[in-house]
Amino acid sequence: MSSEIRVVAIVQAKPGQAPAVARAIAACVASSRAEAGCHEYTAHRDREHPDRFVFVERWADGDAMAAHERSAHFQALAQALAPRVQGELQVLKLEELAAAP
Numbered sequence: 001m002s003s004e005i006r007v008v009a010i011v012q013a014k015p016g017q018a019p020a021v022a023r024a025i026a027a028c029v030a031s032s033r034a035e036a037g038c039h040e041y042t043a044h045r046d047r048e049h050p051d052r053f054v055f056v057e058r059w060a061d062g063d064a065m066a067a068h069e070r071s072a073h074f075q076a077l078a079q080a081l082a083p084r085v086q087g088e089l090q091v092l093k094l095e096e097l098a099a100a101p
Contacts, residue, residue, distance in 0.1 A: 004039065005065050006094040007057040017084040018051045024080035025053060031073035032057075037064020065093075 013021040025043045032041040037060035046052040059065040068074055081089075 003061040004096075005059045005062060006096065007055065007059065007065070008092040008094065009055040009057070010090040011053045011081060012086045013051040013053065014084055014086050015051070018045075021051075021053060021081060021084050024077055024084070025055075027080075028073050028077040031071070032068060035064070035068055035071065037061065037067060 011021065022045065029041060029043055032038060039058035039060060040056065041058075042056045044054045044056065046054060057065075059068065
């Protein structure tokens with residue numbers, strides 16, 4: 001089993017807040033991708049539900065992900081999103097299943 005962590009995170013913007021949420025997310029992407037333990041960090045908008053945003057991430061391990069969550073740019077994103085999103089950030093931490101031989 002790999003120590004790599006794959007993450008799918010989902011945020012739901014409040015009505016009328018999608019443009020501000022998109023700007024806040026865009027401001028965090030380059031800094032997140034530059035982190036030493038980041039293998040992938042992409043942000044998406046759901047085509048069928050444009051107020052929903054989805055992150056797809058891959059981190060080297062739990063330490064790399066924890067460092068990301070402590071980073072200034074992640075903290076700034078969390079602060080910017082807090083008044084603009086509905087509900088809690090949904091975070092799925094995944095591990096890849098091995099293919100059958």
